[in-house]
Amino acid sequence: MMDFFYTPGTCSQAAHILLREAGLAFRAHKVDIFSGKVEDGSNYRAINPNGYVPAIAFDDGTLLTENVALLDWIDAQRTDAGSPTPMERYRHLQMLAFLSTEVHKPFVRMFFTESEDEKTYLRQVLAQRFAWIGSVMRGRHILGEHFSASDAFGYVMLRWAAMVELEVPERLQALAGLIEARDSVRTVLAAEEQELLGMAA
Structure with missing residues (x-):
């Protein structure tokens, strides 16, 4: 199972939502990007030397960073996304x-x-x-x-x-x-302790 590193309310929220949308199994780890600490007290820079989020660490030791790369990779795993031209x-x-x-x-x-x-x-x-x-x-x-x-x-x-x-x-x-x-979005907002915007659809 992969490990996903995020900071509530930041750009990492997009990957967090898409992981839920894709139904992928992952462990979520909250990061304080200012102190550089993961919620368990470990040093985040030991995982991602750049110190920012999001990041995914795979079981084989591969680390994937940069929001565009994560979002593109996650989107490719979705079974409901179809085959784009x-x-x-x-x-x-x-x-x-x-x-x-x-x-x-x-x-x-x-x-x-x-x-x-x-x-x-x-x-x-x-x-x-x-x-x-x-x-x-x-x-x-x-x-x-x-x-x-x-x-x-x-x-x-x-x-x-x-x-x-x-x-x-x-x-x-x-x-x-x-x-x-969407359920995926509401699940992530609850996990990140973020309020709904409440904009009318």
């Missing part, structure tokens, strides 16, 4: 990369900067990027009619938007409500 797979990777670099990273800057000017600029950037996601949605979910890794990651970013009271398109508000109704 080459272009569908590239679109899948495109959206995961966009969420990771163009949405996640500006949020991290916003959370830690003390400059109000920078916060204002980052809010404008994020508003534009959420607008783009809404504009390319091809169905009820980000990549069409079915739940995917992009939805898990996108949902976490929408939670962050709500935290900073950043307005997002109505289509994405509806998406957040739709995702939040």
